[in-house]
Amino acid sequence: MPPGHACHVATTTAALLEVRGQRAAELRGEQMRLHTTLIRLLLAGHTAAVTETLGGNRLTHVTVYRLSGVDLPTAHEVLWRAVRPSLAPYADACTLMGRRDGELVVAELHHGGDDGRILRLVSRLSERHHLLAGMAGPLPLAEMPTAHSDAAAARHSATPDRRVVPADAVGASRLTPLLPTAPYTRWAGSVLRPLSPAHQHLLLVWLRTGSKPRAAAALGLSAGTVRARIRDLSRLLGADLEDATVRAHLLLALRAPAPAPAPGDDDSDSDSDSDSSINTGSHSGSSPPGPPGPARLESLPDGLLDTEAVRTWAIGLVGGLEPHLRIALACWLRHHARTAPAAAELHVHRTTLAGWLTQCAEHLARNLADATVRAEIHLALRATRTGPDDPAALPRRGGRTYRRL
Numbered sequence: 001m002p003p004g005h006a007c008h009v010a011t012t013t014a015a016l017l018e019v020r021g022q023r024a025a026e027l028r029g030e031q032m033r034l035h036t037t038l039i040r041l042l043l044a045g046h047t048a049a050v051t052e053t054l055g056g057n058r059l060t061h062v063t064v065y066r067l068s069g070v071d072l073p074t075a076h077e078v079l080w081r082a083v084r085p086s087l088a089p090y091a092d093a094c095t096l097m098g099r100r101d102g103e104l105v106v107a108e109l110h111h112g113g114d115d116g117r118i119l120r121l122v123s124r125l126s127e128r129h130h131l132l133a134g135m136a137g138p139l140p141l142a143e144m145p146t147a148h149s150d151a152a153a154a155r156h157s158a159t160p161d162r163r164v165v166p167a168d169a170v171g172a173s174r175l176t177p178l179l180p181t182a183p184y185t186r187w188a189g190s191v192l193r194p195l196s197p198a199h200q201h202l203l204l205v206w207l208r209t210g211s212k213p214r215a216a217a218a219l220g221l222s223a224g225t226v227r228a229r230i231r232d233l234s235r236l237l238g239a240d241l242e243d244a245t246v247r248a249h250l251l252l253a254l255r256a257p258a259p260a261p262a263p264g265d266d267d268s269d270s271d272s273d274s275d276s277s278i279n280t281g282s283h284s285g286s287s288p289p290g291p292p293g294p295a296r297l298e299s300l301p302d303g304l305l306d307t308e309a310v311r312t313w314a315i316g317l318v319g320g321l322e323p324h325l326r327i328a329l330a331c332w333l334r335h336h337a338r339t340a341p342a343a344a345e346l347h348v349h350r351t352t353l354a355g356w357l358t359q360c361a362e363h364l365a366r367n368l369a370d371a372t373v374r375a376e377i378h379l380a381l382r383a384t385r386t387g388p389d390d391p392a393a394l395p396r397r398g399g400r401t402y403r404r405l
Helices: 003-043 047-054 072-083 117-129 141-155 167-171 181-192 197-209 212-219 223-237 244-254 267-280 308-318 323-334 339-346 350-364 371-383
Strands: 061-068 094-100 103-110 132-140 164-166
Touching: 003 047, 003 072, 003 094, 003 103, 003 141, 047 141, 061 072, 061 117, 061 141, 072 094, 072 103, 072 117, 103 117, 103 141, 117 132, 117 164, 132 141, 132 167, 141 164, 141 167, 141 197, 141 212, 164 167, 181 244, 197 212, 197 223, 197 244, 197 371, 212 223, 244 371, 308 371, 323 339, 323 350, 323 371, 339 350
Parallel strands: 132 164
Antiparallel strands: 061 103, 061 132, 094 103
16 A cells, blocks of 8 residues: 555544544433433432333342542543443343432442442442442332432441441441340330331431431431421420430431231230330339330330340440540540530540540440441440549549539
8 A cells, every 4th residue: 555545544544533432422421411310310219210211121129329539530430431331231230320419329220139240340449549438229229219318328437448338237236136126126116106217217317427417418408408307306206316315225226126026916915015114124024003104215124225245245345445535435425426515525625535536446446437336335335334424523644633613
């Protein structure tokens, strides 16, 4: 081929490849916008429209990932190329991904079986681009909003050491398996009776995330709406939900397993027995002296936390803390993990308190940034308390103790 012809062929080929690249970029942008729209439709409850669009009759469940971080746009491009998503289901699964509200949402639609491929990709992506991710599911497609908010609640518990946190791990508890099942479930059922499933989900997301603004972001609501609903639920429950102990008890109730009545038991008899055990704490079978009242969040029924198994767990968790660390930690938890008011009550500098909290985290081997971990530590401190953890008793240098003026 003459040199002039070769140059012409090379120039033409380069131009065609450039046109093809531009067209591919345009198509990718359009596909990304379409994916984001389909995710919004799922969150709005239009599951039938989405499954018809995807053409997958067996797409019945969804697993949701929510990722956040500085390098999110690049991470989106990388994950897109790795997954190569298509609107045609492949092997009865389809992956949707899109950026909304400053985060990357990945929804894997399938028929109940998650092969873990997307989880592996998300894990590698989170490590490489320093992202934090929460995962929820598999759940039925109709529960996509629940999976979406649960994934955000789990993401708030992620750390650089554990960048992908599943929602069931956030909801897991080392304490609840140790509680006596029958009185635990009866008390939880009595406490939560005024609440609908939607109310319980809102409270659970709030308690898991640890703050109303974070719960609002997880639920897709405004912070003002979440505050108003929590105030209404506080009145409905007849409890001060701003109290740290009440919050810990409420989280304990929301984590309780569903009651499983024994076959052949009479419903009315079991209800009567549950009311008696909740309010009297009696295990002897004797009748209570007066009519039982409703269970309260301010206190737990007798025999729930004062068992040998719970004491062993509590001592193993917070035992060995130095007195000043224990008092400082208890005060900080009462102030809902806010350092400034806790330091003011303790009459120490905020830097000093921050150092003590670091020592507590190292001793406990727990992530104090996790709201659910803080709730369990609060209960463990109360279970092992031999006297009031009073800031006035905080030991000072030289053996001096602060005295309230």
